[in-house]
Amino acid sequence: MTTATPAITDTVHETPVRLRGYRAADMPLLTGSWLPGELLGLPDPGRPPFADLASVPPPAADRPGDELYVLPGGAFVRFTEVDWVHRRARLETGFTTEAAAAHAPGLLTAALDRARGTLGLRRVHGWVTPGRPGTEEVLRAAGLAREAEVPHALWLDGRPVGRQIWGMCSDD
Amino acid sequence: MTETTTAVPAPRAVPAAAPTGEDTGPAGGSDPQTPTAPELLTPEEAARALTDAPVRLTRGFLGLDPVTQNTALLARHIGDREIQVLRYGEALLGYTVNPLQPRQAHVATTSADPAPLDALLGFLADYQRATSFVAEVPEGTPVLPALESCGFTPCGVLPGHLFHSGRYREVLVLHTDREG
8 A cells, every 4th residue: 555545535436336246257357456355445556567457266166155246347246254144254355447446335335245145244344445535435335344453464565464354244 | 202103203302291271173072082193084084074073173274164165175175275274183283385486374273272284283293394374264263372371463454354153254364473
């Protein structure tokens, strides 16, 4: 993260987002400059040029627990570590461009609706690396809350940095 | 280091005296003899050991659930996540390295006795250069005193993260540092 990172609330689009299932042609959406495993995987303009891009695997027969959706041309939504017994999953997203990142609030809302409605999940959680201005506002607006702060959870910019766990539980 | 196995270096010396009258492992507190060396289990052996241990000690062991996951699924998760499970005396110990921060390990124990866990942390610090440790345990777990004795402090609560015995339960997230 750099100080030049824009606040996502500066460019937010309020239009509703419609997710659809992943198709093979969406493969380019699965690789980008976001931090790995991030709940709100916004593009990181401060990423070192030699650093590997983050990526998530496409659906495969040997990973039946993953659910992958896309915002066509702009972002992906992945539910992983899905546990149908405990009705929970870890959510991660990735936006390919800053323009796509403007849809972050709508995409989060659509993702959480998908988790509760289509997938029948009770709990969704994910990793958040502090530093991007406006991130907390977007997460709270979607109904997520900060639940834990794990020190030294990610190697970033030459040092270990803390990461937060954000999540939500649906009462049912 | 006085003794080693072919699988892993032996953890540093473990205090011989275990707390009396407490549940010290899967067998439920029988004579806790000081082990001579840890035994690294294969994923299949680890899955069977976790399945055979009392569920109050193993539910949530590194995110695994021997009640709702059969041994084949447990073994698959253990292999996929590169979880290492060791039998140390009557305790089962587990760890997996955080792939995004190789100096951090997630650890678990089935013993309320802190000595086996302390030995594991010493091993990871000395041989894996781990400096940061994370544990996640269900609320009310009998192993919490062992974690606290090893310096773990709470860093968060995951509400409704685990379902068992008829209701959703919280999971505590704990952390400790151990500089090499």
